[in-house]
Amino acid sequence: MEYTKRFLPWPATPLPGIALSASGLLALADLSTIANRTAITGTSTWLDMLVLAPGLHNQQRADTLSDLPNPLTQPLLTTPAHRPMTLTNAATIRYLVRLGSGNHPVTLRVGSPRTQSLRTTVSTASLRRVRESPRPSLVAPLLYFIALSLTVGAMAIMVLTRDWWGVGILSALMLARALNIWIIRGRTSASGPVPTAAAATPGSPPPTPADTEPQSWQVKIDGDKEICLQGLADDLEALTGGIWMRGKTAVEGYAEAAAKLIVYLVAAFSGNMHQTGDMVLLLLLLFSAGLLALSNSREDRFWMNGRSAVIIPGIGAVMDGGRNPTEWGRTADGGGDxxxxxxxxxxxxxxxxxxxxxxxxxxxxxxxxxxxxxxxxxxxxxxxxxxxxxxxxxxxxxxxxxxxxxxxxxxxxxxxxxxxxxxxxxxxxxxxxxxxxxxxxxxxxxxxxxxxxxxxxxxxxxxxxxxxxxxxxxxxxxxxxxxxxxxxxxxxxxxxxxxxxxxxxxxxxxxxPWGDGFYKLARSEPQTFVKLPPKISEAVVRAVIQSACHDVKVLETGWEDALAQPWISSDGAEAGDRQRSFVRQIAQADDxxxxxxxxxxxxxxxxxxxxxxxxxxxxxxxxxxxxxxxxxxxxxxxxxxxxxxxxxxxxxxxxxxxxxxxxxxxxxxxxxxxxxxx
CATH class of the missing domain: 3.40.50.1820 (Alpha/Beta hydrolase fold, catalytic domain)
Structure with missing residues (x-):
């Protein structure tokens, strides 16, 4: 077909003298970006077939990415019973271990469309709760949408330039993605534990608000780093228990082999594309890989067995410096004016x-x-x-x-x-x-x-x-x-x-009863403590404060002085008044x-x-x-x-x-x- 008949006036060889290798070979790169995406989302959607990145033929490796050399062995605890729960979901373990590498405790809000719907019916204030609940960042979905749009744009360019080899190459890659998506969806469709609510006897009444109270479960990483999971018991069990991806059936194994074969055929035949199509495919694979990797790194929502876990944002940052009481000031608007x-x-x-x-x-x-x-x-x-x-x-x-x-x-x-x-x-x-x-x-x-x-x-x-x-x-x-x-x-x-x-x-x-041995003694002999020398009285006050705090480092940041100061002072009558005030609140405690x-x-x-x-x-x-x-x-x-x-x-x-x-x-x-x- 003549160049003048093309819909767009783009030459088949815009860069004469430059020979590009078959860009389809890049699709065979052994990258785990797509597999990582699958591990984060817990499944794969049909929209994923429009995201083409190197390593797309390795999507089924997502389950092996969750294998850890040292699996998490600390128990998952519920409160108040502290019932030990075994973490068996490898993908969740891997995700929690990654979160536990930070400096601040992390809290995840765990839920599902079912529980969100139930909460909406429970309270008339649910709309305000939704507004106050942590929302996932929009950065990760935006990057993912851009990667998806690149494939649509690349296909449009191939069609407009009538590079039918390019159209076929992109279609084949999307077909390989579709096969892998079908396999992933089948392997993750029913791998989670059966919720307790699902086992209710026929004709039993629906759960009441009292039966759907959220719980807080704790996971300890390496014995000291703590992650808190908050949600309904069914949702927490679904997120942490069972397996997230079953083994492949024989048919799914054949489908995976077919998808890999398609990708290899793409690499073999991609040299037939025009140089323009070669450049478009090369840029598509490179930019899609980068965008998808960035999207994975910015994703703050984790999906597993139909449940989502969202990081409650901002608390760690707000609490930085919360251990130093010397900066207590008025509120931003003049607090009390x-x-x-x-x-x-x-x-x-x-x-x-x-x-x-x-x-x-x-x-x-x-x-x-x-x-x-x-x-x-x-x-x-x-x-x-x-x-x-x-x-x-x-x-x-x-x-x-x-x-x-x-x-x-x-x-x-x-x-x-x-x-x-x-x-x-x-x-x-x-x-x-x-x-x-x-x-x-x-x-x-x-x-x-x-x-x-x-x-x-x-x-x-x-x-x-x-x-x-x-x-x-x-x-x-x-x-x-x-x-x-x-x-x-x-x-x-x-x-x-x-x-x-x-x-x-x-x-x-x-x-x-109320009080320990010291308080009982102070209540029985208050005047003895009123007459203590000021320095000894101060030592008593500080000893009381120290016994109330588990982490001594907290007191070293200024909290001990801040808590003791109302009861101690420099020499003079004021010191005696404060000492009497300290003894008074103990002596007047009445069972x-x-x-x-x-x-x-x-x-x-x-x-x-x-x-x-x-x-x-x-x-x-x-x-x-x-x-x-x-x-x-x-x-x-x-x-x-x-x-x-x-x-x-x-x-x-x-x-x-x-x-x-x-x-x-x-x-x-x-x-x-x-x-x-x-």
Whole structure:
């Protein structure tokens, strides 16, 4: 056919004098890019036939890529039962080992279209959950789509230049891809374990929301690196168990041989293409290989047996430096400035700071000057969001609100929140006690009441003051309570009519007995500890702090000083006042405040869902007390997370993991009543 009759005026030899080798030989290159793609996605789609890259005839090697010289042998644990689960899925093992090579703990959200549909029917707030849930990056799909488009473009060029050999070569390569795809889809179609729900008896009712609560499973890599898998039990078992690709049948073996033969024939006959077609095929194979490799490296979603695992992003980055308390500042929008000038006794007081801690607002209650702040996320002012979720943090003893620094900063950076943080009366920056004559309180020969009973009343009044008590039109906040704050929050909820959306209790012993040997001694002889020399008293305070933290390196970064400073000072009267404050909160701890709840069986009347978090190395609260607390709360406990390598200060020992548990809880358990208009 004459050159002038061609649709496009391109010569058959645009570069005379340059002879290209048959570009089809490049398709025989022993690359594993396509096989890697198959291992990541867990299967292959028919759209993959349009992605042509060297090594396409080796796609069936995807199962051998998951073979490890040293297979993962650490057990996969569920909480709270810590039931050991054997990792048998080689592809999942390989993926988890690769993720475990980083510096930060990794959390994967595991799900399936079935569970996503179920969650949509469970909660009216599901649309917000979808918006807050981690989304996979768009970079990997974009690179994959470009590689796919290159094949379409190459075929168009071949047709327009009427290079029918080129059209045949591309069609043959796509046929080889189609055969391999058919084999892969057959080998992975039913290799996963049968979900528990599938084994239900005929006529049984559909799963209820209580039956579909997500769990947290842990995988340890090399004994120390930790990966957390979160999702429904069926989804987790499907991702980690069984085999992901069965062996080939005889027919599939013949089909694989035919696909390889086609690729070899392509290499043999590709020399018949025009030089233009040769160049197009060469560039197509090279660029497709590069784009597919980049797409594989940027893929943050892993598929296996119809389940996807998505990395929860950003937490590790947010938590970098979370172990240094000296940079605690105000929120991006001035944290609390919106309350200045308001009526009542919410007055911005003089700045009182401990290592940068900022609680600029105060509320007078029965002689106590309660310091607090209402912080707002930067996202509430920079985005088009119209609502913010309300949270309240309540610390325990002998701490202050600074223990929540890492998680508060993570929440403010990653979501739309309005957060109340405050120091309990008698703690931290709320130690000033100046009562009127008609509101003087005392307990255990100390002025001012700091007992759990009083703290619950103070919390209820503070929540009413800032309109976060869930009564009337006020929003019902989610509560995060640590240590004795668990009992404080429950008393405010059950005895003072405060409504909460959800409660997360970390290291909270809500049963008896309370305290260890030191606390019992201090309660029996409080005046002895009040009269201790200041240096010895400081040593006692620091010893208490050290016993609460599992990782001593955390305290070396400044946390020990930050936690001790409210109770110690330089010489003078102030040092004595702080020493008395430290002894007072121990002496006034009354077992009767807990006994009242237990004897009245009040825990059975909790009206919101509860999550329990406990550090496995907690020297203060044994596991038996936590399990008894769980038993008392009954069906209201929807999740438990027992965190390894963490002591009583779990949010400092494992700030990343604690943040993960908080984020997951807030995403999955909420009602519209916890939101406030911005």
């Amino acid at each position: 919106e309350m200045k000038g308001t009526s009542g006794d919410a007055t911005p007081g003089s700045m009182m700071t401990f290592n940068g801690m900022d609680l600029p607002l105060s509320y007078k209650f029965q002689g106590w000057n309660i310091r607090y702040d209402l912080k707002r996320s930067r996202n509430t002012t920079r985005s088009n969001q119209t609502k913010a979720k309300c949270l309240v943090f309540v610390h325990g003893t002998p701490w202050s609100s600074i223990v929540f620094k890492p998680i508060v900063e993570a929440l403010l950076a990653k979501g739309s929140y309005k957060i109340l943080v405050y120091d309990l009366p008698g703690y931290g920056q709320s130690q000033d006690y100046n009562p009127n004559s008609n509101e003087t309180t005392s307990k255990a020969d100390f002025p001012g009441d700091t007992s759990v009973k009083f703290q619950a009343k103070a919390l209820a009044e503070l929540l009413r003051h800032v309109a976060l008590d869930g009564r009337g039109t006020n929003p019902t906040p989610a509560i995060i309570a640590h240590d004795i704050a668990g009992t404080i929050v429950l008393r405010a909820h059950l005895l003072h009519d405060c409504n909460f959306d959800t409660i997360l209790m970390a290291e909270s012993n809500c049963v008896l 009767g405040d807990v006994a009242e709840m237990l004897e009245g069986e009040m825990y059975a009347r909790v009206r919101c869902d509860v999550k329990i978090v406990w550090g496995e190395q907690d020297q203060w609260i044994p596991r038996a007390r936590i399990e008894e607390t769980i038993e008392k709360l009954g069906r209201r406990v929807k999740q438990t997370a027992f965190i390894p390598n963490a002591g009583h200060l779990v949010m400092l020992d494992q700030p990343e993991r604690f943040a993960i548990e908080v984020f997951d809880w807030l995403i999955h358990y909420e009602t519209p009543q916890c939101y406030i208009d911005i």
